[in-house]
Amino acid sequence: MRIRGIPLRIHPSWFVILGLATVAFQQQYSQQLAAEGSGAAFWALGLLTALLLFVSVLLHELGHSLVAIRQGVQVRSITLFLLGGVASVERECPTALGSLMVAAAGPLVSLLLAVALLASGHSVSHASPLLGAMVNELGGLNLILALFNLLPGLPLDGGLILKALVWQFTGSQRKGVEVATASGRLLSLMAIGLGVLLLLRGAGVGGVWLMLLGWFGLGAARNQTQLMALQTVLRQLKVRDAAQRRFRVLEADARLRELSRLRLQDRGGLPDWLLVTRQGRWLGFITDAPLQQLPVQRWDEERIGDHLQPLAQLPQIREDAPLWQAVLQLDQPDTNRLLVIGPAGLPSGTLERPELAERVLEKLGVRLPQAILEAARRQGIYPLGMGLAPVARSIESSGEA
Secondary structure, three states, X not given: OEEOOEEEEEOOHHHXXXXXXXXXHHHHHHHHOOOOOOHHHHHHHHHHHHHHHHHHHHHHHHHHHHHHHHOXXXXXXXXXXXXXXXXXXXXXXXXXXXXXXXXXXXXXHHHHXXXXXXXXXXHHHHHOHXXXXXXXXXXXXXXXXXXXXXXXXXXXXXXXXXXXXXXXXXXXXXXXXXXXXXXXXXXXXXXXXXXXXXXXXXXXXXXXXXXXXHHHHHXXXXXXXXXXXXXXXXXXXXXXXXXXXXXXXXXXXXXXXXXXXXXXXXXXXXXXXXXXXXXXXXXXXXXXXXXXXXOHHXXXXXXXXXXXXXXXXXXXXXXXXXXXXXXXXXXXXXXXEEEEEOOOOOEEEEEEHHHHHHHHHHHOOOOOXXXXXXXXXXXXOOHHXXXXXXXXXXXXXXXXX
């Protein structure tokens, strides 16, 4: 379904936690309210509590999402999964204040829900002890959800708030990410340590849950570290560091038959661009359209120079531009290759996604098997589906580019 145009998705792991929560709530209600209802009523109340708890999580994520939309950031989806919910956005807010507002919106929604539920719990209990118990339980859980998310470490909302505050006071988004990531790593290690201690003391479920949360937090901290390393590489590398030469040069006075001969030599992947010169002067480029439009008999009569298109029609980038700008240009529709322009304003090479990704991975100390790289070249895509475009957009929106 969609809520305000935002797709709502449910991960298969959500059904696991829904079942476990239902069982936990049913056992809790049957012990606390044994005289107030039957077994079937407790099971129904347990399931309803579990569902409403995730409605609360959904409202928490909607709080983030709607504020993000107000800040001009597109929300791709909201996904409910084992550990709660997560909103996926196309990019970060371009300002520290905007990021702070988006991060704080979720806990604020949970706090408001907690206050409303806890304030109405007493009156609802008079009408129905079972429903009153559920309202109080949901109020307490929303309060825990808000306070837990305010812990100052990524990927929690408190970590995002900490990042935004450091960003606001230092003027550096990167510094904010570093501080919040370090804080999140410390909190995760503390959660794992406390979970082990609780497990040794017999608190099985609580200990395992804390260890799971700590493991998830360490994974998020590792992802942030990798993201910062990727951003650094895309800032440092220039287009010329990854450029290749996927174009050939034809003389304007050559016949169309020469164009046909070159095309027969192309094997797989994107065909080379064919740039046209006359006595060393760049005139333009030629496509395969003349071969398709003219009969074969005229290929020996027509000249390449009669079918030129201006070089300006090809997507271009300066060779001294940072590599993240090339990523953004290659993310545009129908753009699979860039013409690299040298200092004198003349073509010096080309840049495609596979070569760009290979240079980035090489800088990071990662080498992929040649078969994977060749498959990416044939399809004109990033190897292993590398998501470089969101990283480049985060650099652009950070204001530190």
